Amino acid sequence: MLEEIKPHIAELRSRLIKIVVTFFILFILAFVVWKDIFLWIAKPAFEAMKDTSSSEMIFTNLVEPFMTAIRISLYTAFFASLPVLLYHTWKFIAPGLYDHEKKLVIPFVLFGTIMFIVGAAFAYYIVFPIGFKVMINFGGKDFVAMLKISEYVSVALKIMIGFGIAFELPVVTYFLAKLGLVTDKTLKEFARYAIVIIFIVAAVLTPPDLFSQMAMAAPLLLLYGLSILIAKVVNPEKEETE
Template identity: 40%
Template sequence: MSSSPEDELAGTEQPFVSHLIELRDRLIRALLAIGVAFGLLCLYPGPAGLYDLLAAPLVAHLPKGSSMIATNVLSPFLVPLKITMLAGFLVALPVVLYQVWAFVAPGLYSHEKRLVLPLVVSSTVLFFIGVAFCYFFVFGQVFKFIQGFAPKSIMAAPDIEAYLGFVMTMFIAFGAAFEVPVVVVVLARMGLVTVEKLREFRGYFIVLAFVIAAIITPPDIVSQLALAIPMCLLYELGIWSAGAFIRATKAPDDTDDAKDAAG
């Protein structure tokens, strides 16, 4: 005899204080993981090394004799430190997400666990892929385009704080754009839209993707295509994944449970 979905959580209730204690412990573990990652990155390659790595795509396209500048007295110290803290969080992100998952998993039904865990993992992987794609491909094309249009009479000397802000904006934009399949799957799984409607919306999404790319990216055709085309491809991936995901995470039917109980 199989138990009903309502019985899956039987005996898992804990006092409110116990939940708070567990939440505190998991937050501490997540913060410790971030702290350890931050400390290791401070040792190697170090804040200065990390900034040099982040600035490499721009420096490679600066004219000879040009370099980046700091217009604020504390910028040479604070900017590399901020980058190291961000890198530490990204390195420790798998541990952070595991702590989140371990905290909420006991309160989920089995079909809900099949829904949440793949979404957490896939959204994290897609975000990292978007950031890597931006760094290794898009930056080189963007900076090459910008320097190609710069007058010869201008000596480029970008500010390190302004560069950090630009990089963070681009990373977030590409990381979020690569979440398109996750958004599509969630919308379909929640019943807000059907897979058929998503297919019908395909043409509108292509136009929307190019509009978003034109707004977010610098005014060069390479970076706009580099954002719009992956968004369109990922939308197709989301449509394909939605059907399979809905079937895999479907809650058990009450009628099936009744039959199992009778058997």
């Protein structure tokens, strides 16, 4: 038994090493330009704060800027290494697939990466400008907005990754349907549970305000509906014949 799984363990270790090395290199590169990345991430907040007087972004801990740079570099390395992560994930499970299924690695990596970027971009260009403007200006006439850089970066990156992962749903559904693991009927029967899970995920991955949670839950519900249509086209439920 142990002898049989040794090759799989060795392959897993080899692929993990490649992923870690790629991640580390990208982390170093991101750390070099972390300030530029920070200014890009903070731009929606700066734009929202223009309408309030004396609003600014601050730090209250001596090491906060450095730790923020580390956090930004880690998240940036994750974003940038996603294609490598998806590639090695698929290649690791490929031995258990049919030959025609193994060839799906390029579409899996390509569309998986694209949809993650689309999700993160949706958060940055759609959710951030509206959400931050509403939240910052809500008490703008009575209070001064003083955002801590570490807290802002943490929330912003968390939301972007959350949307990125959420937008992977159609891609995952397509390949699961392609492999014959799910059908449209499967997803329809699971829909009631999916709705509950979606709102739980939205509550966990976003700040504790209704707008942010709905901003994530609404696209997720639409993506789940799209996933049902994808499964119906790729692997429809076969009608039983008597």
